Amino acid sequence: MTISKLREKLKRREISARELVEEYIQRISEVDPSINAFLKVTSEKALLEADQIDKSVASGNPLPPLAGVPIAIKDNLCTKGVRTTCSSRMLENFVPPYESTVTERLWSAGAVLLGKTNLDEFAMGSSTETSAFGATSNPWNPSKVPGGSSGGSAAAVASGECLAALGSDTGGSIRQPASFCGVVGLKPTYGRVSRWGLVAFASSLDQVGPFANCVADSAELLNVIAGHDPRDSTSLNVPVPDYCAELLKPLKGLRVGLISQCFDQKGLATNVKNSVLKAASQLEVLGAELIDISCPRFNDGIATYYVIAPSEASSNLARYDGVKYGFRSEGAENLAEMMAASRAGGFGSEVKRRILIGTYALSAGYVDAYYKKAQQVRTLIRRDFDNAFTQVDILLTPTAPTTAFQAGAHSNDPLAMYLSDLLTIPANLAGLPAISLPCGFDEGGMPIGLQLISNVLEEKRLLQVAYQYEQAADVMKDRPKGEFIL
Amino acid sequence: MTEARNRWEAVIGLETHVQLKTNSKIFTNASTTFGDDPNTHIDPVVCGLPGTLPVMNQTVLEYAVKAAMALNLKIAKHSKFDRKQYFYPDLPKNYQISQYDEPIAEEGWIEVEVAEKGKTTYLKKIGIERLHMEEDAGKLVHAGSDRLAGSTHSLVDYNRAGVALAEIVSKPDIRTGREAAEYASEIRRIMRYLEVSDGNMQEGSLRCDVNISVRQGPNAPFGTKVEIKNMNSFSAIQKACEYEIKRQINAYETNQSIVQETRLWDESKQLTKSMRSKEGASDYRYFPDPDLGPIEISDEQRELWRSELPELPCQKRHRYSEDLGLSQYDARVLTDEKSMADYFDAVIAEGTDPKIAANWITGDIAAYVNSNHLNYEKIPLKPIQLSEMIELIQSGKISGKIAKEILPELLKKGGSATALVEKRGLGMISDPEEIEKIILGILHSNPNEVEAFKAGKKKLQGFFIGQLMKATNGKADPKLANKILNEKLSS
Numbered sequence: 001m002t003i004s005k006l007r008e009k010l011k012r013r014e015i016s017a018r019e020l021v022e023e024y025i026q027r028i029s030e031v032d033p034s035i036n037a038f039l040k041v042t043s044e045k046a047l048l049e050a051d052q053i054d055k056s057v058a059s060g061n062p063l064p065p066l067a068g069v070p071i072a073i074k075d076n077l078c079t080k081g082v083r084t085t086c087s088s089r090m091l092e093n094f095v096p097p098y099e100s101t102v103t104e105r106l107w108s109a110g111a112v113l114l115g116k117t118n119l120d121e122f123a124m125g126s127s128t129e130t131s132a133f134g135a136t137s138n139p140w141n142p143s144k145v146p147g148g149s150s151g152g153s154a155a156a157v158a159s160g161e162c163l164a165a166l167g168s169d170t171g172g173s174i175r176q177p178a179s180f181c182g183v184v185g186l187k188p189t190y191g192r193v194s195r196w197g198l199v200a201f202a203s204s205l206d207q208v209g210p211f212a213n214c215v216a217d218s219a220e221l222l223n224v225i226a227g228h229d230p231r232d233s234t235s236l237n238v239p240v241p242d243y244c245a246e247l248l249k250p251l252k253g254l255r256v257g258l259i260s261q262c263f264d265q266k267g268l269a270t271n272v273k274n275s276v277l278k279a280a281s282q283l284e285v286l287g288a289e290l291i292d293i294s295c296p297r298f299n300d301g302i303a304t305y306y307v308i309a310p311s312e313a314s315s316n317l318a319r320y321d322g323v324k325y326g327f328r329s330e331g332a333e334n335l336a337e338m339m340a341a342s343r344a345g346g347f348g349s350e351v352k353r354r355i356l357i358g359t360y361a362l363s364a365g366y367v368d369a370y371y372k373k374a375q376q377v378r379t380l381i382r383r384d385f386d387n388a389f390t391q392v393d394i395l396l397t398p399t400a401p402t403t404a405f406q407a408g409a410h411s412n413d414p415l416a417m418y419l420s421d422l423l424t425i426p427a428n429l430a431g432l433p434a435i436s437l438p439c440g441f442d443e444g445g446m447p448i449g450l451q452l453i454s455n456v457l458e459e460k461r462l463l464q465v466a467y468q469y470e471q472a473a474d475v476m477k478d479r480p481k482g483e484f485i486l
Numbered sequence: 487m488t489e490a491r492n493r494w495e496a497v498i499g500l501e502t503h504v505q506l507k508t509n510s511k512i513f514t515n516a517s518t519t520f521g522d523d524p525n526t527h528i529d530p531v532v533c534g535l536p537g538t539l540p541v542m543n544q545t546v547l548e549y550a551v552k553a554a555m556a557l558n559l560k561i562a563k564h565s566k567f568d569r570k571q572y573f574y575p576d577l578p579k580n581y582q583i584s585q586y587d588e589p590i591a592e593e594g595w596i597e598v599e600v601a602e603k604g605k606t607t608y609l610k611k612i613g614i615e616r617l618h619m620e621e622d623a624g625k626l627v628h629a630g631s632d633r634l635a636g637s638t639h640s641l642v643d644y645n646r647a648g649v650a651l652a653e654i655v656s657k658p659d660i661r662t663g664r665e666a667a668e669y670a671s672e673i674r675r676i677m678r679y680l681e682v683s684d685g686n687m688q689e690g691s692l693r694c695d696v697n698i699s700v701r702q703g704p705n706a707p708f709g710t711k712v713e714i715k716n717m718n719s720f721s722a723i724q725k726a727c728e729y730e731i732k733r734q735i736n737a738y739e740t741n742q743s744i745v746q747e748t749r750l751w752d753e754s755k756q757l758t759k760s761m762r763s764k765e766g767a768s769d770y771r772y773f774p775d776p777d778l779g780p781i782e783i784s785d786e787q788r789e790l791w792r793s794e795l796p797e798l799p800c801q802k803r804h805r806y807s808e809d810l811g812l813s814q815y816d817a818r819v820l821t822d823e824k825s826m827a828d829y830f831d832a833v834i835a836e837g838t839d840p841k842i843a844a845n846w847i848t849g850d851i852a853a854y855v856n857s858n859h860l861n862y863e864k865i866p867l868k869p870i871q872l873s874e875m876i877e878l879i880q881s882g883k884i885s886g887k888i889a890k891e892i893l894p895e896l897l898k899k900g901g902s903a904t905a906l907v908e909k910r911g912l913g914m915i916s917d918p919e920e921i922e923k924i925i926l927g928i929l930h931s932n933p934n935e936v937e938a939f940k941a942g943k944k945k946l947q948g949f950f951i952g953q954l955m956k957a958t959n960g961k962a963d964p965k966l967a968n969k970i971l972n973e974k975l976s977s
Contacts, residue, residue, distance in 0.1 A: 078537040091536065098530055100537060199536040204776035232539050233778050312776055315569055318580035319534045323642070335640065339573060362571075362771035371773060 100197020117152030147177030172424025179449020314358030513540030559594030866900030
């Protein structure tokens, strides 16, 4: 099912919005006990909204673009009146009194909230194993991780528990799980989509984006969620084009850059490398020209990121102190003790690790050597991209160095875990839009992701290239059997 | 002690927090109204709820830039907001959005007039380091104690959290408590002239912290600095500085040391007492706030705001004393409140003599306005009507005495002085024939005094004038009366 097919079916009354929601709720009840993609399923609310859509259909009103589309939302996006936990004990009972801009736009466009999905606690992680409410499993093989931090959203789309989902991407948190779960994940240009209502992890890197089964659905979702928001000062005030308009445009003359630093990685799995290079050849067949590009600072991205993101996180998460809302530790004797005990009890170990790293990196005496140095390197990384885009229209890399790894494989080795974001982080540091889409499978039947990166605000081109590749390669046609894949 | 005092020089700098009186807070639409029930002017942004974001209130920027211009500061073309981080429950996010290394304005000065009873008034230029914008914190109420220590629990009120502040940091150019008080009061005056702040110290919309040390003469290195807080008036600032200067000198003179600390001014005991040691300097882990973009001010915008600045108190003082010839004292009194100066300006715009206008305004009118807690903009006697009254005196239509008699009614009800004088029949008798007739009558009834006068007892002139005024209810034109009297007595 795709969004456009659903629209046709609704229009022709082959299916009602209620029937559709019921089907998805049924699917969730069947597979989610094994996958744990959802922290909360909002069945009643979804059915009420579906009935509204059906009324609209019956009265012959024109349907909004996402009418009846059942969507899952990563649980770090605030939903008014619906608990928003960030998969943390700290916010276990937090019910936002306001709606995030992105979800507000979705509901105005007729989409239906199916539920809130699991994530690494406060979006800090690459496997959805640091959630305080249990890990999510990969629908292709439940012994493997779905990636993270938006693992719940990726797994929910892959397993057919929803038609589409939203995630957030700070260093690869949409693209890496999309790659691991064999779905399409898009991180828009920084500022293209409002962050109002997205619980901040690292404010200068966070960006909301869609998960979908296909590129066209991603474009439809971006059409709805993109746009200026006066409530977010970092939101870009530039017009939103129709992202679906040029999907069908051929790629003739397109210059595709292959970042040599990515393909020379020693941690890059051979099967991933081969699959992605095959995808590059496919683009060549479609009329694109392949050009080797050097981004000398590309591999410094991860070190840069692991200074900047924790620095911002240490500040963003300071507000969780047990005073105003959220988890409060009982039995403290005084204020300082209460705040310390609440933070000690409310946060998991990965969150604490990053708060410590960030606090250290911003401390007097260290801020120059760490935080400021990292900002300088960030500028250099951006310059590498600027330089690359004078020579090519789009960059092509693997999304992740490997396919989905075994659950628990990196649980005691944070560095190994961090390395899985090696290839996705630079786009966040430079604020560039990037997409991950399936380009093949490994020997074990796990999906491999291809990452395309374009210049700022060139999502239209990004989606065009992704769509053309997707249609030509049709990798899902001969997909292996996945345990919870339809 | 005086001898010791003379060996030492105090070095004082002020940090002034000015609440900018915008309707809404600096980063959200919540109201800034003061004095309402706790937590009635809050919203998700004020409370720092997860997922909320700050958006800069553009009026705050305008007010801050205008304030900076009035303090002769250089406006930065490019500045930014930073996060100042520390854990305290009056700070909902546990960081304060402030400006650290790129403030909106730097390097300025103001000139203050330092006037003290029994001493020569002098002008002093005081340097200003910087002005930056930041958000105010909320307030903690400690139950069971006025301090955190000893309280059973604490309550927090976020009504004040997020109110826009301009923090103004002076250079350590101040040398006496009086100078400190004059500096603070000039800052307040300027902010009120600009109408960017109420400058109300009791309500906390103007708060001053003092940094103070003493050293042996102007070339000696700075001594250990002590910070003083909790002064609710300009006189408290002066007294706190004077107390602290004595305390520090006394310590050094008796071979004790001064520790770097924060002290609180105790108004009831008139002394400073230690609040907390500053030995372990706080690390605020400043970094640029990624939620807010850079602050850019175009040349056009800056010049537009500059063109909107009113005449400032020191400019008015100069104009009044240099151009209008008023005394420094009158110039100071008239310019203290903008509304009074505006009133004065409106009166002299009618062509009224500035010195005479100043006398009336700083005298009877000020007394009336102050004792009735009124505002010059709202008193019924309009400037043009005061001008009319003064004109009646100038042209000899009424005497000053009569003017004083009718002023209370004019102040209460306003209206034309000419009409009131006519209504009450208070017009001056300036008809020579009428005056001559009355004088002849007085001379006739007092032959002995006439004799004595003619014999040389010239003091009796006053007696005759007194009789005349008595007979005319003070309405006789005094100049004319004297002239006619002299003629009659010398004939």
